[in-house]
Amino acid sequence: MTANCFSQASKEPMSDLENGMATIIRVFHKYSGLKRKLKKAELKDLINNEMNHFIMKIQENDTLDELFADLDQNGDLEIDFKEFIALIAMVTSACHELFIPSDHKK
Numbered sequence: 676m677t678a679n680c681f682s683q684a685s686k687e688p689m690s691d692l693e694n695g696m697a698t699i700i701r702v703f704h705k706y707s708g709l710k711r712k713l714k715k716a717e718l719k720d721l722i723n724n725e726m727n728h729f730i731m732k733i734q735e736n737d738t739l740d741e742l743f744a745d746l747d748q749n750g751d752l753e754i755d756f757k758e759f760i761a762l763i764a765m766v767t768s769a770c771h772e773l774f775i776p777s778d779h780k781k
Contacts, residue, residue, distance in 0.1 A: 686721075699760075702721065702725050703721075703756055703759055706718075712751060715743050718739070718743060718746075727731040729770050730766060734774070746761060748761075
């Protein structure tokens with residue numbers, strides 16, 4: 676599936692969801708740089724600096740090694756954007772209950 680990202684030039688403001696998606700992209704590239712992939716240390720920095728309300732800070736190398744191995748689906752020892760999005764999806768799925776108003780919970 677290919678998204679049409681050309682509407683970015685629109686004068687209409689982006690929705691909250693679109694802003695969130697753009698933020699995810701910007702943060703990934705802030706840590707990955709021109710190579711567009713995260714090495715293990717960059718992933719650790721990204722998680723510890725940008726996701727510290729959703730994931731406990733990674734201090735143990737074993738924890739980082741396990742997470743990195745789970746995310747690195749192609750085994751190239753780097754995390755590309757699609758692999759990174761899997762992390763975002765897992766964390767969002769695990770934490771979404773925290774954002775449901777109590778009167779909407781079953």
